[in-house]
Amino acid sequence: MIEKLRDLSQRFDLCCINTGTLGYREPIAITANRIAEAGFKWITPWRQEVDERNPQLAADAIRSAGLKVSSYCRTTYFGGNTTTERKTAIADNTLALEVAATLGASSFVAVVGGLASESTDVEADRQHIRDGLSALMPVIRSTGVRIALEPLHPFYAANRSLLNTIDQAMDWCLELDPKGECFDIAVDAYHVWWDPNLSQSIQRASSRINAFHVCDWLRNTQEPLLDRGMMGDGVIQLQKMRSILESCGYQGLVEVEIFSRDNWWKVDPSEVLRTCADRLRSVC
């Protein structure tokens, strides 16, 4: 399969930096310039970096740096103990879709949320999440910004995401949006590498997969949120996973997203980006 892979070594127009990789340490204008100086063409910013009352400022800064926005991170959790809480989440995500449109993003990443804080009802809360996603479909159509459902590692089921496998994401896509007008799937290697059904689920979902996020799973990690590894420092066979995706027709970006509080977030941002570039060439 490997010979089918697109050559990333000269194609940084195919690579994207998710700003989470740099730890949100600097204003978005500086971050965007660093990413552009490192040779990348695409950025995925986070909401806390954008003044959502005036997103044109961030849009201008990113454009001035010479970058394009791939996706915007991320949804407010859709769960909630009450109808009011869930409506508030929908309103907030509506605003964010409009901001994403201003930024020129084609995709808004959904981290759907775990159990509501007073709930243990997995099925009911999953339904609330799907109801919230469904309520956004008119806004998706009007803004032109699609939502990318990102399955998160099962470790986060209780408190971050009740969407945990590619297969489940595809089930939701087919249920909510059979024509494929609104929802895509973001595949993050960190969240799905363990899945015994990985190849089959990628194949089944291939028409909807619109993002591939890379980092690495450190072999003896104890902290599943902010201890992600740099590509090549862990156990994920990233090139193999990309070859599966591309053999199923994936032509999208390879996006680096590393949350690493005690390691990479303490390294000089330009050094982080140089390392990302090296590793994208050598192990992705």
Add this chain to the structure above:
Amino acid sequence: MIEKLRDLSQRFDLCCINTGTLGYREPIAITANRIAEAGFKWITPWRQEVDERNPQLAADAIRSAGLKVSSYCRTTYFGGNTTTERKTAIADNTLALEVAATLGASSFVAVVGGLASESTDVEADRQHIRDGLSALMPVIRSTGVRIALEPLHPFYAANRSLLNTIDQAMDWCLELDPKGECFDIAVDAYHVWWDPNLSQSIQRASSRINAFHVCDWLRNTQEPLLDRGMMGDGVIQLQKMRSILESCGYQGLVEVEIFSRDNWWKVDPSEVLRTCADRLRSVC
């Protein structure tokens, strides 16, 4: 479904204590007596509590306490970087099956192991694991002790288990042992509660499920190995899961297995057992 549930409140002959719940703090004879005094009839001991050169000692102590042994915990990991390492694991697991037979256990629990320490090849390592399980089939037949494949939470895929879902365990059962002579499946609520395919996978695997382990997933747990909660203190709908199992024909034990280094392992063992009894009655 709930009305189909067996009544645990007066049926501690249906309940088992896995000694991991008490933190292996005392000799097996004392632990067995405590478990019996708390009213339970079944015990699942761990290998570090048993002198495997003379397992009759532990067998006698457990029998003297009035308990029966349900399962024996657990396999040495089957993975390995070399043929020699993998053969050593098979030899060790052969010994343990013989010990399990001496203890009167009908089942030996398999925690199959993650990636070999120098490997990142998930598929090759899964094959090595299946090869190791397959090599034990003659010993399973001769000892009469079956192996219970326990899918572990995907968090452990790298370093503890490349077997992570009930569906995957059933696939392995059907591949290795289509006639059902050697391998069963142990379902631990902690490992599988998040699975979007939970009900269907239980139904599909129902002919092989021979154990149901309970504890709880603490809502904001940060430590996935030794921070398990007491039943009722977390988010798992244990009674619902048991009702699914029993509606699919499960008639086996309900086994308490709580690894809780900083909480329950510091509580007086008899108090832990009283709490287990209360919670088995009220929330399981």
